[in-house]
Amino acid sequence: MALADGGAKLSAVNHKYELAARPVGLPKPTDWSFQEEPVREPAEGELLVRVIYISLDPAMRGWMNDRRSYIPPVAIGEVMRALGLGRVTASKNANYAVGDYVYGALGVQEYTISKGSGLRKVDAGAAPLPVHLSALGMPGLTAYFGLLDIGRPQAGETVVVSGAAGAVGALVGQIARIKGCRVVGIAGGEEKCRYLEELGFDAAIDYKAGSVYRALQQASPKGVDVYFDNVGGETLEAALSLLARNARVVICGAISQYNSTIPPKGPSNYLSLLVNHGTMTGFVVGDYVSRWGEGLREMAGWLAEGKLKSREHIVEGLEKFPETLLMLFSGENHGKLILKVAEA
């Protein structure tokens, strides 16, 4: 096995986090099993990827539950699923050359053997590498298609987004501004709210500071035309109570409910949809796979023009995975949460 690029030696060892148990509530250290194994040589058609950045996303919590969903759950004893960006260090696949940067479900580990399906080559010159996990990665595509295809915001409308300082939310708000909307962001804490103002949001609501309903009512005097929900729970209820006629509610996530040990709270005022001729639509970014190219081109253009800012929160060290993942649920991260596990 000829390993080029200094990325891995013949004797390289892979470290990885496997799912050891299905979490009840927040994932505990004992829900993970840290393993090492020799890195094997890629077989015909395969490539070996040195993982550089691992994307930590709220959706990962859902993949840990043994429940029918848009993709199968991670099995006990399987390496934890995660998106990541890495460099090809050996290849027996004609589509990938040593040195290529790739983005895909590389897992919470240092090396990945792949057949190449589900990977996407990344133009490392187009933007700093972490941006390819953020505005030019899954969060960017999620914001782009969720807002534009489902939310269909029109200039002058009021767009409200929760989890607004998060990876997806901050992009949703900025895209809505580009489209000429009045944008209200809901986030936790003063610092995050200041960040939203820096990004050009018209109003920022600190959900920890008081009644979200009252603050949202004040910030949306004409009602909410588009609500992009990342959090669920009481924030979703507040937005539903304030819908404008023909409002569109985009269900992207429900981070407030992911670690609940009781069934998620359903929005008790969902009949606001009836009263206001509103619609509530859920999606995952995979629903738009055939249009990812279109989304990436437009997002890259906005980044290049300075209309869109991408922010990443990078933590170093694979061994920090269990505690770093929890930052998503405590809201400690500022921007797209990424674990760096090797030098680019």
Add this chain to the structure above:
Amino acid sequence: MALADGGAKLSAVNHKYELAARPVGLPKPTDWSFQEEPVREPAEGELLVRVIYISLDPAMRGWMNDRRSYIPPVAIGEVMRALGLGRVTASKNANYAVGDYVYGALGVQEYTISKGSGLRKVDAGAAPLPVHLSALGMPGLTAYFGLLDIGRPQAGETVVVSGAAGAVGALVGQIARIKGCRVVGIAGGEEKCRYLEELGFDAAIDYKAGSVYRALQQASPKGVDVYFDNVGGETLEAALSLLARNARVVICGAISQYNSTIPPKGPSNYLSLLVNHGTMTGFVVGDYVSRWGEGLREMAGWLAEGKLKSREHIVEGLEKFPETLLMLFSGENHGKLILKVAEA
């Protein structure tokens, strides 16, 4: 005042039910006030209508609450709002002649003075009069636009409707059959389920007989493409759990929740919309007012061809109003519930 047609004498008296108190839970007899008053002469531009049939609808329960909705609540001391069909017995309005049959919000009373706005003339020869409150009235238009415009059923898809033996539900199922769908109806009791089978439903589920979820799973092996919800609560949750990809949920009502003294139960599994790229849309028939003519023409055609059956449950006597209204919530009515208060 020249009253023609024997409908009312100069000394005619109107009897009416006013809202006396806002109900907590099911409306009680003391929530109503039965009043009588002399019938006054119509002023210039007005017409006098002798009410013949009063439409009793689940939506009336919502109008009794002091809550922001698609129309203002009925005020305390105001005649209870209800759709109805009557005959013009005196007119100083050029658009209406004595003898015309009209349909509109006539109220729970024997005579209505109207300026004509919001009334629609009815072609009494086109169908028996009660059908104009049923398949050719608000329930028919609700079924037509809710199913076709929001549900958008395609031939071969599975359409599920709750409250399926009710005024709207029975029409929804029949229209879905006309469109070539597999139709599953959910209703309470064996007799209602037999009725659904008579109407050509492919499957009928008695929600009183056991787990709706399990029965619905069996009846919808490919999942639920369109769910038309009239009831809310656990039935909505069961349907959400069984959505097919790109499913459409039509929120028409939530009769299981209307008399609840605690906040309505929200669907705790609404994230099924996310997993299945589903959409949930609410509406009231008034959202489609500009297209009512189109709906009525097509419904009348299907009735004439025998493809659609309209069923009415008629109770006689204005004084039976309070107890008859409750039949909607106990599910005792079979077909569109109508109160007959005068001879046609």
